[in-house]
Amino acid sequence: MTLMQIAEPDEAPAARLRRRAVGIDLGTTNSLVATVRDDGIAYVIPDDEGRPLVPSIVHYGEGATLVGYDAAPRQSPDPQNTIVSVKRMMGRGLADLTDDRRFPYRFVDGPGMVRLATRAGTKSPVEVSADILRALRERAERRLGGPIDAAVVTVPAYFDDAQRQATKDAAKLAGLPVLRLLNEPTAAAVAYGLDHGIEGTYAVFDLGGGTFDISILKLTRGVFEVLATNGDSALGGDDFDHRVFCWILEAARVPPPSPEDARLLLLRSREAKEMLTGHDAAPIVATLSTGQRIDLSLTAANFSTITRTLVEKTLAPVRRALRDAGLRPDALQGVVLVGGATRMREIRRAVAEFFGQPPLTNLNPDEVVALGAANQANALAGNRERGEDWLLLDVIPLSLGLETMGGLAEKIVPRNSTIPVTRAQEFTTWRDGQTAMAVHVVQGERERVADCRSLARFELRGIPPMAAGAARIRVTFQVDADGLLSVSAREQTTGVEASVTVKPSYGLGDDEIARMLQESFDHAADDMAARSLAESRVEAEAVVNATESALAVDGDLLSADERGAIDDAVAAARHACGREDTAAVRLAVESLNRATAAFAARRMDRGVARALAGRTVDSLA
Amino acid sequence: MAISLTESAAKHVAAQLKRRGKGMGLRVGVRTSGCSGLAYKLEFVDEKKPEDVAYDLHGVTIVVDPKSLPYLDGTVLDFTREGLNEGFRFRNPNVKDQCGCGESFNV
Numbered sequence: 001m002t003l004m005q006i007a008e009p010d011e012a013p014a015a016r017l018r019r020r021a022v023g024i025d026l027g028t029t030n031s032l033v034a035t036v037r038d039d040g041i042a043y044v045i046p047d048d049e050g051r052p053l054v055p056s057i058v059h060y061g062e063g064a065t066l067v068g069y070d071a072a073p074r075q076s077p078d079p080q081n082t083i084v085s086v087k088r089m090m091g092r093g094l095a096d097l098t099d100d101r102r103f104p105y106r107f108v109d110g111p112g113m114v115r116l117a118t119r120a121g122t123k124s125p126v127e128v129s130a131d132i133l134r135a136l137r138e139r140a141e142r143r144l145g146g147p148i149d150a151a152v153v154t155v156p157a158y159f160d161d162a163q164r165q166a167t168k169d170a171a172k173l174a175g176l177p178v179l180r181l182l183n184e185p186t187a188a189a190v191a192y193g194l195d196h197g198i199e200g201t202y203a204v205f206d207l208g209g210g211t212f213d214i215s216i217l218k219l220t221r222g223v224f225e226v227l228a229t230n231g232d233s234a235l236g237g238d239d240f241d242h243r244v245f246c247w248i249l250e251a252a253r254v255p256p257p258s259p260e261d262a263r264l265l266l267l268r269s270r271e272a273k274e275m276l277t278g279h280d281a282a283p284i285v286a287t288l289s290t291g292q293r294i295d296l297s298l299t300a301a302n303f304s305t306i307t308r309t310l311v312e313k314t315l316a317p318v319r320r321a322l323r324d325a326g327l328r329p330d331a332l333q334g335v336v337l338v339g340g341a342t343r344m345r346e347i348r349r350a351v352a353e354f355f356g357q358p359p360l361t362n363l364n365p366d367e368v369v370a371l372g373a374a375n376q377a378n379a380l381a382g383n384r385e386r387g388e389d390w391l392l393l394d395v396i397p398l399s400l401g402l403e404t405m406g407g408l409a410e411k412i413v414p415r416n417s418t419i420p421v422t423r424a425q426e427f428t429t430w431r432d433g434q435t436a437m438a439v440h441v442v443q444g445e446r447e448r449v450a451d452c453r454s455l456a457r458f459e460l461r462g463i464p465p466m467a468a469g470a471a472r473i474r475v476t477f478q479v480d481a482d483g484l485l486s487v488s489a490r491e492q493t494t495g496v497e498a499s500v501t502v503k504p505s506y507g508l509g510d511d512e513i514a515r516m517l518q519e520s521f522d523h524a525a526d527d528m529a530a531r532s533l534a535e536s537r538v539e540a541e542a543v544v545n546a547t548e549s550a551l552a553v554d555g556d557l558l559s560a561d562e563r564g565a566i567d568d569a570v571a572a573a574r575h576a577c578g579r580e581d582t583a584a585v586r587l588a589v590e591s592l593n594r595a596t597a598a599f600a601a602r603r604m605d606r607g608v609a610r611a612l613a614g615r616t617v618d619s620l621a
Numbered sequence: 622m623a624i625s626l627t628e629s630a631a632k633h634v635a636a637q638l639k640r641r642g643k644g645m646g647l648r649v650g651v652r653t654s655g656c657s658g659l660a661y662k663l664e665f666v667d668e669k670k671p672e673d674v675a676y677d678l679h680g681v682t683i684v685v686d687p688k689s690l691p692y693l694d695g696t697v698l699d700f701t702r703e704g705l706n707e708g709f710r711f712r713n714p715n716v717k718d719q720c721g722c723g724e725s726f727n728v
Contacts, residue, residue, distance in 0.1 A: 003701065003708025006637055006647060009664045 019149035021381035022140045023373025028087040029209025031056050033136040034374035042371040045143045058083045058131045060120035067135040079104040079259040081119045088210050089114055089125040091162035104259035126170045133174035150381035151176040152373045156211040157183040157229040161502050179380045185215035187372030188338040200333030208339035210236040214318045216325040228324035230317040237341035243306045244269035252294045261288045272298050277343045304346050311350045335359040340366050400477055403440035403449045406534035412477045424476040433465040441487050447531040455502050460489040462496040536585040540573050543589055557602045569595040624693050630700040631679035646682030650689035661711050
């Protein structure tokens, strides 16, 4: 027992019982911060002028950084120093921003993540996001009267590790204690589930400014389980604005506009789109820097026509999510709409038609995610009463696994597993005396590593030399509540261990995840064949290796003819491996096995003879 | 239910309170932590809470919260010197085992 000294009293818990908890919806277009009142009702904290939203816009001006409504007017005159839609750049390399012609910024390609050259210096998307989060934090602290104790920040369900980590980094930079990240559709379900006590199976259709997510959720007695998620990380209200923008250019015969004019016209496009949610036509009036005057009227029918493909584009992920969940569209008890873009009549109509029922819209679609996040933060901060405990289950969007021999991807954690999750599997060495093993962590649904996304690589060294297949190496995958992955490998007999936490491997294409999923469906048959071929090749190589080491040791047991026959069979197996023919490889392995059968028997006899040599029957008894 | 304090411990508590310049006594208690479940708490008391139980022992006020009391019943708080170290030691008859580092214990 150690000796103790008297400590200063720990006053914090007694002094203030309720902790300041906030939920933050860090959106592509708008961001919000919400909290839960003492009576358990969540509300969005407005600014001094009563406005609930903070436009996700940051302006780097002369000496001052402006955020939100203050920054918005700078878009047109100073687009290069006024950053909008920064969420699209989170955790992304320059090469991934395939639609960068739509960004009027000066990009600098940095290690891992793209950076922006601004008046205030080179800024990473993490820093820009942190400026938005800081504004939200200050707003909340003014309202709550002190520093924030706990925050929950939402991210699209499709965000990968790099994007989630970037979001966490931004919150940390903004001085927010983030308890966890929460998927946006899940947050929406929290808001609806708790406020209305609805039970059943629901779809959350979230069309925000820049991302589309569909989630199939099961709500039972306050327990939320995500059955499936799907979506498109590059589809949102911005795309509808862009369609209108293109329509304006065409209808008014505008030559390619300057960045300032493009910004102005995009603004007008958005205003027209918003007006059409309640009107049958919207005027578009603007004067460009070239002096050209634009005066158009966009009708609702026209808008429906030019955006029809975008509306249809949302339904493909919906079908996939339903298929993953094993449900038909009419099996759902309700559809929740989230995101300002779901105010469009075209979207509401398409959703109602697809699911055969009108969608739920009782909560403000702009606020619902932040409200749910606030509920979650409140619960995690321990502000809830006893008995109000509830569980929240999230899923991982893509399978996680590692590379095995032959370039195949072995899935360890299947997609749509609920997190946090820990899964382990044992692997072994492939060659005699192998003392190291490379662990290549991959993400994706395809059978071949080449078709999956590489997350990390590390090596386990110090495996004691053993015969192939004797070592036992346990590889453990752990995904925490935020969807961040750590992988460790441990050789069971010696305990040597190596591990990796998946560092933000910034640099995955924006559409990549959606594309990877789609391809896994499209290529299921090819993948199966590729797997068979790779497996048969691995087996052939293993048999050839074993034969050659046997020949090196006991080659004298064979006559020249016999030796020749085995050598021929080895050569044939090698040759077959070079071809894309699974059957041929299998056949060659079989004939090699036959050719070496007699040799194997003789080796066995010699082994027994050696073991018994020089012993008497008595000593064996 | 009671806890007690050796005279030498009481003398040190009084001296430390005097040096600190404020405080009405000493709080002893348990909290969950360490590797084996529970750990002792030893703090100055500036303000007694309504639910606290107080003892006056050798002129020193000892404050215990009611939740900690069952774990500490019969405990003697001593002050000892071991080699170069000196400090307080809990002699607790309820302890069944403690972890290797001595930081925590089980009852």
